[in-house]
Amino acid sequence: MNYIDHLPISAKYDEILKTDNTLQKWVNQDKKGFLRYRTPCEALQQFPASKINCNDDWVQIGNTDEVTREEQQKIEFNLRQFMPWRKGPFSVYGISVDSEWQSQRKWQRLVDVLPDMKGKIVADIGCSNGYYMFRMTPYEPELVIGFEPSVQHYYCFKALNGMARQDNLDINLMGVEHLNLFPECFDVLFCMGIIYHRSSPVECLREIYSSLRPGGTLILESQAIPGESEMALFPKKTYAKVPGTYFVPTGNCLINWLARAGFTDINLFCQHPMSSIEQRQTDWMTFESYADFIQPQDSTITVEGYPAPDRVFIKALKK
Numbered sequence: 001m002n003y004i005d006h007l008p009i010s011a012k013y014d015e016i017l018k019t020d021n022t023l024q025k026w027v028n029q030d031k032k033g034f035l036r037y038r039t040p041c042e043a044l045q046q047f048p049a050s051k052i053n054c055n056d057d058w059v060q061i062g063n064t065d066e067v068t069r070e071e072q073q074k075i076e077f078n079l080r081q082f083m084p085w086r087k088g089p090f091s092v093y094g095i096s097v098d099s100e101w102q103s104q105r106k107w108q109r110l111v112d113v114l115p116d117m118k119g120k121i122v123a124d125i126g127c128s129n130g131y132y133m134f135r136m137t138p139y140e141p142e143l144v145i146g147f148e149p150s151v152q153h154y155y156c157f158k159a160l161n162g163m164a165r166q167d168n169l170d171i172n173l174m175g176v177e178h179l180n181l182f183p184e185c186f187d188v189l190f191c192m193g194i195i196y197h198r199s200s201p202v203e204c205l206r207e208i209y210s211s212l213r214p215g216g217t218l219i220l221e222s223q224a225i226p227g228e229s230e231m232a233l234f235p236k237k238t239y240a241k242v243p244g245t246y247f248v249p250t251g252n253c254l255i256n257w258l259a260r261a262g263f264t265d266i267n268l269f270c271q272h273p274m275s276s277i278e279q280r281q282t283d284w285m286t287f288e289s290y291a292d293f294i295q296p297q298d299s300t301i302t303v304e305g306y307p308a309p310d311r312v313f314i315k316a317l318k319k
C-alpha cells in the first residue's frame, strides 16, 4: 500500500503537492501574466493584520487604525490591481471592497445546514478569492483547501490571506479535474457555481463522490432553470451571456444526477430566482453584470431567450 495512505490528511496534502508541483513552477515564472498579480500580492503580504473578523457579511482584514493614510492608499492601489472583484465583500484596513457578487447572501442561505466542520478537512472547488473559505474559519476546520485554476483569483486569495494569516486555509492552482489526486480525503466539500460549467456533470459528481470520505457531506450550489420537470437546458452558445455553460438543470434533474453519482440523503434546501440585487456592477467591478444578462422588459427571460436562472442549494451525503 502507498505510504501516503497512512499519513494524516494535512501531511498527505503536502506530499501530493510535492509529487506534482508542475502548476506551482508554472505560476512562479517571471512572465507578464503572472507578475501582473504576483506583484500586488507580494506588496499586500507586507501588511499582516491584527484585527480579523470572518463572522460578519463583510470579511474584515485589518482596522483603519493599524496603518497610516499613506499605507492605506498603497493597500487600496494594490487591491485594485485584482479588479474586477467578483466575490466579497471585504473590508481591508478600512477600505470597502464591494464586489460584484453579494456573496454573503449565498453564505446566509447555507449556513443553517452546515455540517460540523471542527477539525475536519474541507475542499472548496472553484473557491475564487476565498470569500467562503474565510467565512468557514469560525467553524474551526483543520484545513480548507481551495481549488482555483485562475491565476488572478489565486493571487488575490494569497494577498488576502497574506494579510489575514489564517493557517488552516490554503489554495492551489487546481481544478475540479484534479480531485482524483484526493481519493476519500474530504469530510466536507463545497462545489458552488461550477457544475453548469462542466460538459460531463454526472462524471464530475462521481469524482466529487470519490474524493469524499465515507460519511462526508457535499454542499452543491448551481444555476438552475425554474420548474418541477426532470430536464436540463443545453444552450447553443451562451446562457445569460456566459460562455462555457453546458447543462443548466432543474432542481429535480440535479437531484437525479446526484443519486446516479451515488449520493444519498439528497436535500434541496433552497431555490430562489437570481437577481441584480445579488450580482451587480460596482466601483470594484465595472463591467456588465446580471441586469445586462436578462431581457430589459422581462426579468424571467435571458437575453438569449432562455428561462432566467434560479439558484439551487443541495446538501447530499456519501454513506
Ligand SMILES: C[S@@+](CC[C@H](N)C(=O)[O-])C[C@H]1O[C@@H](n2cnc3c(N)ncnc32)[C@H](O)[C@@H]1O
Binding pocket: 087, 103, 125, 126, 127, 128, 129, 147, 148, 149, 150, 153, 174, 175, 176, 177, 191, 192, 193, 194, 221
Ligand atoms: C461562477 S464562479 C463560482 C465561485 C464561487 N464558488 C461561488 O460560488 O461564488 C466559478 C469559479 O470556478 C473557477 N473555475 C474555473 N474553471 C474551474 C475548474 N476547472 N475547476 C474548478 N474551478 C474552476 C473560476 O475561476 C471561478 O472562480
